[in-house]
Amino acid sequence: xxxxxxxxxxxxxxxxxxxxxxxxxxxxxxxxxxxxxxxxxxxxxxxxxxxxxxxxxxxxxxxxxxxxxxxxxxxxxxxxxxxxxxxxxxxxxxxxxxxxxxxxxxxxxxxxxxxxxxxxxxxxxxxxxxxxxxxxxxxxxxxxxxxxxxxxxxxxxxxxxxxxxxxxxxxxxxxxxxxxxxxxxxxxxxxxxxxxxxxxxxxxxxxxxxxxxxxxxxxxxxxxxxxxxxxxxxxxxxxxxxxxxxxxxxxxxxxxxxxxxxxxxxxxxxxxxxxxxxxxxxxxxxxxxxxxxxxxxxxxxxxxxxxxx
Amino acid sequence: xxxxxxxxxxxxxxxxxxxxxxxxxxxxxxxxxxxxxxxxxxxxxxxxxxxxxxxxxxxxxxxxxxxxxxxxxxxxxxxxxxxxxxxxxxxxxxxxxxxxxxxxxxxxxxxxxxxxxxxxxxxxxxxxxxxxxxxxxxxxxxxxxxxxxxxxxxxxxxxxxxxxxxxxxxxxxxxxxxxxxxxxxxxxxxxxxxxxxxxxxxxxxxxxxxxxxxxxxxxxxxxxxxxxxxxxxxxxxxxxxxxxxxxxxxxxxxxxxxxxxxxxxxxxxxxxxxxxxxxxxxxxxxxxxxxxxxxxxxxxxxxxxxxxxxxxxxxxxxxxxxxxxx
Numbered sequence: 001x002x003x004x005x006x007x008x009x010x011x012x013x014x015x016x017x018x019x020x021x022x023x024x025x026x027x028x029x030x031x032x033x034x035x036x037x038x039x040x041x042x043x044x045x046x047x048x049x050x051x052x053x054x055x056x057x058x059x060x061x062x063x064x065x066x067x068x069x070x071x072x073x074x075x076x077x078x079x080x081x082x083x084x085x086x087x088x089x090x091x092x093x094x095x096x097x098x099x100x101x102x103x104x105x106x107x108x109x110x111x112x113x114x115x116x117x118x119x120x121x122x123x124x125x126x127x128x129x130x131x132x133x134x135x136x137x138x139x140x141x142x143x144x145x146x147x148x149x150x151x152x153x154x155x156x157x158x159x160x161x162x163x164x165x166x167x168x169x170x171x172x173x174x175x176x177x178x179x180x181x182x183x184x185x186x187x188x189x190x191x192x193x194x195x196x197x198x199x200x201x202x203x204x205x206x207x208x209x210x211x212x213x214x215x216x217x218x219x220x221x222x223x224x225x226x227x228x229x230x231x232x233x234x235x236x237x238x239x240x241x242x243x244x245x246x247x248x249x250x251x252x253x254x255x256x257x258x259x260x261x262x263x264x265x266x267x268x269x270x271x272x273x274x275x276x277x278x279x280x281x282x283x284x285x286x287x288x289x290x291x292x293x294x295x296x297x298x299x300x301x302x303x304x305x306x307x308x309x
Numbered sequence: 310x311x312x313x314x315x316x317x318x319x320x321x322x323x324x325x326x327x328x329x330x331x332x333x334x335x336x337x338x339x340x341x342x343x344x345x346x347x348x349x350x351x352x353x354x355x356x357x358x359x360x361x362x363x364x365x366x367x368x369x370x371x372x373x374x375x376x377x378x379x380x381x382x383x384x385x386x387x388x389x390x391x392x393x394x395x396x397x398x399x400x401x402x403x404x405x406x407x408x409x410x411x412x413x414x415x416x417x418x419x420x421x422x423x424x425x426x427x428x429x430x431x432x433x434x435x436x437x438x439x440x441x442x443x444x445x446x447x448x449x450x451x452x453x454x455x456x457x458x459x460x461x462x463x464x465x466x467x468x469x470x471x472x473x474x475x476x477x478x479x480x481x482x483x484x485x486x487x488x489x490x491x492x493x494x495x496x497x498x499x500x501x502x503x504x505x506x507x508x509x510x511x512x513x514x515x516x517x518x519x520x521x522x523x524x525x526x527x528x529x530x531x532x533x534x535x536x537x538x539x540x541x542x543x544x545x546x547x548x549x550x551x552x553x554x555x556x557x558x559x560x561x562x563x564x565x566x567x568x569x570x571x572x573x574x575x576x577x578x579x580x581x582x583x584x585x586x587x588x589x590x591x592x593x594x595x596x597x598x599x600x601x602x603x604x605x606x607x608x609x610x611x612x613x614x615x616x617x618x619x620x621x622x623x624x625x626x627x628x629x630x631x632x633x634x635x
Contacts (some may be wrong), residue, residue, distance in 0.1 A: 091600045118536065145429075201400060201403060201404060205361055205405075205406070206407075206467070208391065209359065209397040209416070210396065210419045210473070211389065211391040211393055211419070211474065212418065212422065213384065213385075213388050219411070220410075220418075221407050224407075224409045224410070225408070225409055228409075232369070298409065300411075301454070301456050302410060
């Protein structure tokens, strides 16, 4: 068991290093922060001074080593725009993002999982077809289209809710709904197919054949098995809590991490972008680790394998 | 009164008939073999009787258990019958147990449903059952999961689970098909020793005629969703009447006597979606005559405890005796 997790933690660390490296290289090859921040009219000597101050004229491998040396000391760099530590800028945006993504996650789970289970148990019924059609619509419509549609109906036509900003809880409703619907749709479809797969297994018939009432067959025999694949997708959703709202935050002018990322990329505010990506990679990797751990908890077959691995 | 009495049981999936009026009865303590090719409806008969078919199956007819109709019985009553009066074990033991639940949980669940046992008594009974079916070190093995057992052991656990409710009847649906020959013999021996001790009746569904001959008092032969012949086991094997039953038995190598050519039944089972008119076996039958294609023959008694569904039964019997005389 210990080795199973040691290997996984090692892989997780490698993933984070790769993500950060990739972001580091791509950002530096795709534009000059000095030009972006100071503007094309800035005199050449000012641009040169800016590049020297931020170490942008050093060779890229040198900057890279420098960057990792700083991380080792716990420094994630400063924003080139206002000189504040990047981590501070990012951290102060996180509550706003979580104010959208956490309730959205709760709604996704509360809507998607029961809908998927219900659809599977009533396969072929009108409700099953309705749930599946909604689900297909839910994940084929891009979130910005859905967001604009909701704004059009509830802000412009009906005037019930504000179309953007962060002044009251009412401002959060449309972004949360936008985020929830797509995720709930994915989850409903996934849960449904996981349940259908499990309900067709011989052990479900065995449980019925020994006299277990159907309701209990579902709760104590089918659900624990269907939970195994469903946990995978839930883990992925947890991984997107920090940066999963980039589009929605932009559409609704919500000052969260997602909007900060868009602005920082546009400005080539390198330290800020890298800091966000590092954070995103870490949440993704952590939630994957938790999923791996849950697998072992949910599936005794993996538990046994892990013990020998 | 027979323990189970099935009358005119029919099942159709999406309009395609797979059972076409099965009639069968079973006495207390009796061992009945049900033989026939795959798709002939052996398993479906009992899955339908116990309400274990998917909802889209159209089922009609009557299944009496101790004189009580169970075919359209409410779920609560069926849950009591299943596992409590009639238990069932299946072909592929490896997938018949829930992979994420421990053996203890699955065994105790059955005990809690059908026996008035609580707490330590449940665990003690679970251990006793595992001992009974020959799982060594039962106390420790109870906390193991299905994947930690071999196929033969899992089938033993399935049998233990089936016995948990002290059933009057065990439906063993190809219980040894997925197992090695040596394990197969052990499982069958286990089943018959349990029957000797408990007096439980058994339906042994199999396409292995040898297994049925050794373990059953009576045999029913199924073909294309019907029973075509029913007889005491020794009589059926010595003197099959229905041409299909003759074909099945003719395809077995004899253990004694002169070597002879094994006969095969020509053709294949008809597609249930396009059954021929009249007798379903007629297209493959050497003795088929014009009337065979007109009406479906009904199962009719030909001796005290034998019946056959064939209008050429007499001719068929003579033909068999003729072959035997040569």
